[in-house]
Amino acid sequence: MTIAATDEAVHVRAPGKINLFMRVGDVAPDGYHDVATAYQAVSLYEDVRAWPDDRISVGFSGSVDTSDLPTDDSNLAVKAAKLLAKTAGVPGGVRLEIAKQVPIAGGMGGGSADAAATLVACDALWETNLSKEELHALAARLGADVPFALTGGTAIGTGRGDRLSPALATGSFHWVLAVADFGLSTPAVYRELDVLRIEQAGRPGSWSAPAGPPVVEANVLQALRAGDPLKLAAALHNDLQAAAVRLAPALGELIDLGEQAGALAGIVSGSGPTVAFLADGADDAIALQVALSAARVTAVHAHGPVHGARILHG
Incomplete structure (x- = not known):
């Protein structure tokens, strides 16, 4: 059957x-x-x-x-x-x-x-x-x-x-995910990035598009291979973050809050508005989750990497 x-x-x-x-x-x-x-x-x-x-x-x-x-x-x-x-x-x-x-x-x-x-x-x-x-x-x-x-x-x-x-990626990385009580439209965030780039064109430190096809920087891959959260924290980057923060300024305040509460670094995930905070280990992640929760932020501890879609039995 x-x-x-x-x-x-x-x-x-x-x-x-x-x-x-x-x-x-x-x-x-x-x-x-x-x-x-x-x-x-x-x-x-x-x-x-x-x-x-x-x-x-x-x-x-x-x-x-x-x-x-x-x-x-x-x-x-x-x-x-x-x-x-x-x-x-x-x-x-x-x-x-x-x-x-x-x-x-x-x-x-x-x-x-x-x-x-x-x-x-x-x-x-x-x-x-x-x-x-x-x-x-x-x-x-x-x-x-x-x-x-x-x-x-x-x-x-x-x-x-x-x-x-x-x-x-060797070992396990521990994250605290700060979940916003609102959503952000992915197309709107990309459009805002385009506007930001036009406004910032020619200025030092501008959010200009990469010359040629975009690539992931070598320091990211090195940090993942080493299983080193400190190195990975220094390598985190998201071109969409500035656009997401401009659409939702509270995200910038949230990143500051998490980093002051002990996160190695915080980053808007994808087009946002979830902010992922990298911790130095499980204990630090739990302490950070508690601190954010005390500040009335919905915070979830997660680790990675984990498997993709798979059938569960039983």
Whole structure:
């Protein structure tokens, strides 16, 4: 008897991510930007359960407010299921239930993790048996961060962020994630960066685009290989941070607060507004989490790197 012929759910867990480093190229004629980013998957997860059904549907629960999430065809998990069904010629549907922990519109790739987990879950449920490369190709069609949610670990992303190459990271890095009570639109942050670059053109220390394709700097890779949080703290960088802070000035105050409370460094993750604070170890991370919580900041301790989307049994 196949899974699809039973009432048993396929359970897949996929991680959120942080961007340890992000360089953004100039805006292209199509309105997009090439990037070079260092991703790390962290232990804040999305849990997707998939049951066989006549149609494709999705529902949400979890530790974050999901009341505003769409459940129609605009939802990324629904798009993932429909794309796989169309690609593999699957006539049936799936009922998806997603327990969310990753902040919504927080720059941590929660929706991308949902999509990646849905691809893995539906591939198992429908027994489509797609190869790793085929799933990766579908993931890239869904969004720039979806392929990384499939693979997890630590990786360098180029192009739109979806061309991945693994990066060696030894040991475990401890992060405290300060979760904002508001979201930021990714397109709006990129547009603000474009405006900032025009305003700052020719000025010393301006946020100019890199000459040629953006690249991840060598000191980031060296710090990851060494497993050295002090070196990594010195290498953290995000071109989008200035734009995110200009749209939401409270983020700059939050970074200052976390660094004064003992973080080695703080960085806006992706397009924000989640701020990732790097700590010197687990004990320091817990102390920082307590300090931020005392200042009425929603703070979560996570570690990385962790695995990408995978089926859980039992």
